[in-house]
Amino acid sequence: MTTAKRDTYTPESLLTVAVRVFNERGYDGTSMEHLSKAAGISKSSIYHHVAGKEELLRRAVSRALDGLFAVLDEPGAQRGRAIERVEYVTRRTVEVLMAEVPYVTLLLRVRGNTRTERWALERRREFDHRVAELMKAAVAEGDLRADVDIRLATRLLFGMVNSLVEWYRPQPGGFPGEEQLADTVVQLVFEGMRATGDQDR
Amino acid sequence: MTTAKRDTYTPESLLTVAVRVFNERGYDGTSMEHLSKAAGISKSSIYHHVAGKEELLRRAVSRALDGLFAVLDEPGAQRGRAIERVEYVTRRTVEVLMAEVPYVTLLLRVRGNTRTERWALERRREFDHRVAELMKAAVAEGDLRADVDIRLATRLLFGMVNSLVEWYRPQPGGFPGEEQLADTVVQLVFEGMRATGDQDR
Known part of the structure; x- marks a missing residue:
């Protein structure tokens, strides 16, 4: 079980994580689950910042x-x-x-x-x-x-x-x-x- | 259910199919199952030609x-x-x-x-x-x-x-x-x- 990090992201710093994951797994191969794990925050925290992975792209x-x-x-x-x-x-x-x-x-x-x-x-x-x-x-x-x-x-x-x-x-x-x-x-x-x-x- | 094609492959023609699948899915992302489906022959037929996907690579x-x-x-x-x-x-x-x-x-x-x-x-x-x-x-x-x-x-x-x-x-x-x-x-x-x-x- 991973301990969720407190969400201290901004849309900008979240983007840095997302770009790294997109480049590693490919955009098609990246799910919101992958982004949530890489950022260490919940999916709903991500949705607080952006509408979804296409907005990050x-x-x-x-x-x-x-x-x-x-x-x-x-x-x-x-x-x-x-x-x-x-x-x-x-x-x-x-x-x-x-x-x-x-x-x-x-x-x-x-x-x-x-x-x-x-x-x-x-x-x-x-x-x-x-x-x-x-x-x-x-x-x-x-x-x-x-x-x-x-x-x-x-x-x-x-x-x-x-x-x-x-x-x-x-x-x-x-x-x-x-x-x-x-x-x-x-x-x-x-x-x-x-x-x-x-x-x- | 897919009907398996009769195995008329040579190592050479099987290679053509494998290279296409490797380029589409990435080598890491390709399983013997994917190769078997793309070639339309069983996995054991593929193993008749080559030792595994690394030999094809x-x-x-x-x-x-x-x-x-x-x-x-x-x-x-x-x-x-x-x-x-x-x-x-x-x-x-x-x-x-x-x-x-x-x-x-x-x-x-x-x-x-x-x-x-x-x-x-x-x-x-x-x-x-x-x-x-x-x-x-x-x-x-x-x-x-x-x-x-x-x-x-x-x-x-x-x-x-x-x-x-x-x-x-x-x-x-x-x-x-x-x-x-x-x-x-x-x-x-x-x-x-x-x-x-x-x-x-």
Whole structure:
């Protein structure tokens, strides 16, 4: 028999527990019972904070999505040549991901079985689309190569960026550092790995 | 009540069914009962072919690993400058992945709970290490930039390549074509997206 903890949760701290359980068991595989056990409070205490597990999912993926969309409204994403804006957005996307690993992990695993999941998938597609539009603008301005399919390149770019959730764990002073990681992603995608002789600019 | 199908399976065709179920339910979440239902034959018929679900896992991930390691023994991976060999290996890795989507998907999801899973993780690390060694050789020969951390670049490269299993489905004449996909990955990683003015060479 487990002794129920006194409910000192806020919707925010309950969310931290829920996201961990969703990522461990999958959203579909998580019941209110699992959440109640993990949080150490009764199901009715959880219902005191939220309407149910779908509300927790919505809050969690919203946090990841809000972080990503906020990047698009930052001055660095709004001003200057399209190439500078797309590099800025790439760098900041990596940073948001590193700051919000559990939330972005959950977002990336969303499958589309519920209304909230379908909404999250739709928002993800919209974000990818906004970045693809920036890339197209950079092609039109002559700064990105015109011989690469932009839809495919965008998918591959996000494939690389999103793969970080598989192994990146925040660790002060650990390898790689956050800045090094963001720099390397931007370098790889935009400059490539080949030595060109002008890499000191 | 389900009518059991007459057992016309070979170990090979049984493997196809098992890999599908493992990818749908997760290896841990799959029981012999699930495999028996999906194959439409009794559990004892399955035991006639294999010792248990771990043998099926081992056969499945071996198929993916054998495909990947075979690339390293091909002439294109053995001869010439390191940069040409590493580009060759990247292209062929994409091709193996596209040809073996379900098997590579399973390999990438292996977590390390059983001996077979730990063995598979060890083999994956060995493959990544072999590619990282090729990259280092290309840096030493002056063809890859020296200002990028190779361990990190290798992780990001595989992050991009492995992300293909999330969305790529073989489809004759579909978008993107296999060759276009392999070309684009190699271009992105080695040449980058930036227009350089010498892309017609």
